[in-house]
Amino acid sequence: MVPLKRRKTLPSDAGNTVSDSSGHKVPNKFSQVVLFLLERKMGASRRFFLSQLGRNKGFQVADVFSESVTHVISENNCGTEVRTWLESQGRGQSLRVHLLDVSWYTESMRAGHPVEITHRHKLQEQQISEAEVALFSVSSYACQRRTTLDNHNSNLTDALSLLAENAELNNEDGRGVAFRRAAALMKALPTQVISMSQLRGLPCLGEHSLRVIKDVLENGVSSEVESTKQSKRYKALKILTGIFGVGAKTADRWIREGIYNLEQLRHSGQTLNRAQKSGLEHYDDLNEPVTKAEADAIGEIVQKAVDSVLTGSQVALTGGFRRGKLTGHDVDFLITHPEEGKEVGLMPKVVAWLESQGFLLYQKTTRNSYLESKDGPARPASNMDRFERCFSIFKLTKGKEQETASHKIWRAVRVDLVVSPISQFAFAVLGWTGSKVILHQRRRYLLILVWSTSLHQREMLEVA
Numbered sequence: 001m002v003p004l005k006r007r008k009t010l011p012s013d014a015g016n017t018v019s020d021s022s023g024h025k026v027p028n029k030f031s032q033v034v035l036f037l038l039e040r041k042m043g044a045s046r047r048f049f050l051s052q053l054g055r056n057k058g059f060q061v062a063d064v065f066s067e068s069v070t071h072v073i074s075e076n077n078c079g080t081e082v083r084t085w086l087e088s089q090g091r092g093q094s095l096r097v098h099l100l101d102v103s104w105y106t107e108s109m110r111a112g113h114p115v116e117i118t119h120r121h122k123l124q125e126q127q128i129s130e131a132e133v134a135l136f137s138v139s140s141y142a143c144q145r146r147t148t149l150d151n152h153n154s155n156l157t158d159a160l161s162l163l164a165e166n167a168e169l170n171n172e173d174g175r176g177v178a179f180r181r182a183a184a185l186m187k188a189l190p191t192q193v194i195s196m197s198q199l200r201g202l203p204c205l206g207e208h209s210l211r212v213i214k215d216v217l218e219n220g221v222s223s224e225v226e227s228t229k230q231s232k233r234y235k236a237l238k239i240l241t242g243i244f245g246v247g248a249k250t251a252d253r254w255i256r257e258g259i260y261n262l263e264q265l266r267h268s269g270q271t272l273n274r275a276q277k278s279g280l281e282h283y284d285d286l287n288e289p290v291t292k293a294e295a296d297a298i299g300e301i302v303q304k305a306v307d308s309v310l311t312g313s314q315v316a317l318t319g320g321f322r323r324g325k326l327t328g329h330d331v332d333f334l335i336t337h338p339e340e341g342k343e344v345g346l347m348p349k350v351v352a353w354l355e356s357q358g359f360l361l362y363q364k365t366t367r368n369s370y371l372e373s374k375d376g377p378a379r380p381a382s383n384m385d386r387f388e389r390c391f392s393i394f395k396l397t398k399g400k401e402q403e404t405a406s407h408k409i410w411r412a413v414r415v416d417l418v419v420s421p422i423s424q425f426a427f428a429v430l431g432w433t434g435s436k437v438i439l440h441q442r443r444r445y446l447l448i449l450v451w452s453t454s455l456h457q458r459e460m461l462e463v464a
């Protein structure tokens with residue numbers, strides 16, 4: 001913030017001011033110039049930063065294109081592409097604006113005023129066929145895109161997801177995130193991709209992901225994906241990490257000791273913890289997809305358990321099922337009570353009730369680490385693990401149509417229970433609804449907002 005006395009010394013433009021993204025008033029030095037930055041190819045984070053920079057320097061930068069815009073700023077687009085995009089927004093018929101490269105914008109920022117527009121600043125028209133013009137306009141952030149259940153590019157997303165999984169299993173988190181982002185973007189596209197030209201200008205697609213997509217489009221499959229599928233190490237990692245309680249590091253250690261499958265593990269003499277023993281015992285069930293009907297049935301049991309120990313409590317189904325998916329690998333529930341504080345101590349009572357009714361094959365409950373910190377050193381904060389949480393394996397009775405030839409009348413299902421105070425319940429629901437890519441990019445987007453706000457505050461102090 002600029003101190004009040006200093007604020008009065010700032011130059012005034014007859015009351016003409018604009019508000020930056022933080023709500024601060026800054027002089028509108030160039031009232032005849034209204035700028036609009038096109039997000040396409042530029043990306044949301046860079047557009048946000050450049051927009052804020054322009055406003056802080058007294059330029060009027062519009063968030064939405066309108067008839068008042070005088071200059072459209074673009075990056076890595078030709079004039080034809082920008083006009084096509086504007087026409088898709090219903091704004092191209094009476095367009096009387098300057099279509100400029102971002103270089104004009106950055107030069108104007110350095111100069112502190114709109115520089116003269118020369119030929120090199122103008123977007124050049126490019127003769128390309130209609131099929132080559134990018135058909136999609138997609139946000140760089142998965143958390144800003146509508147999640148769809150209709151995947152028109154499953155052949156591409158399956159290939160990218162498998163490579164992401166392989167990278168994660170080998171502790172290559174950076175590559176895993178890159179493939180996940182690419183897969184999430186391809187899933188969000190409204191139509192099937194049949195040509196690489198359709199992907200021109202889209203964010204989140206690195207060179208490696210584009211090579212995989214090109215391979216699938218041209219050959220039907222990706223040679224890299226097929227090679228990964230046949231890899232002895234990948235197969236072993238998939239099998240071993242499919243055991244509840246076994247992560248990539250443990251699986252890697254077992255592989256280095258010559259263990260590649262469940263049978264070898266059973267005869268290896270390895271010491272397994274309680275979770276791993278339960279995971280191995282119920283391996284087949286836990287690796288079978290859970291249906292929405294099964295999730296709803298478990299939800300009724302959890303609601304009954306919660307009601308029996310604290311009337312008025314609320315139970316919310318989260319995870320992929322909340323996003324509309326019909327199957328998943330586990331079931332997640334958030335529990336709260338409308339009266340703040342009443343949820344304290346609820347989890348042990350719910351778990352005790354479930355155990356007394358024979359619903360739990362395994363359970364491990366962790367305390368709320370906020371409460372732990374009052375008693376002594378607490379566990380380090382890790383996303384949602386601050387909340388009281390129960391990892392469990394449910395014993396779910398099957399319906400008659402599900403019973404198998406073995407006449408087993410129940411199956412094991414992975415279930416997570418989390419208790420949250422009502423004051424944090426909305427944020428907990430948001431955090432537990434996923435997906436992994438959305439959560440990762442939401443955190444990244446918030447970090448950019450915080451960083452941009454901090455930058456703005458520093459610039460205001462410099463002005464003062």
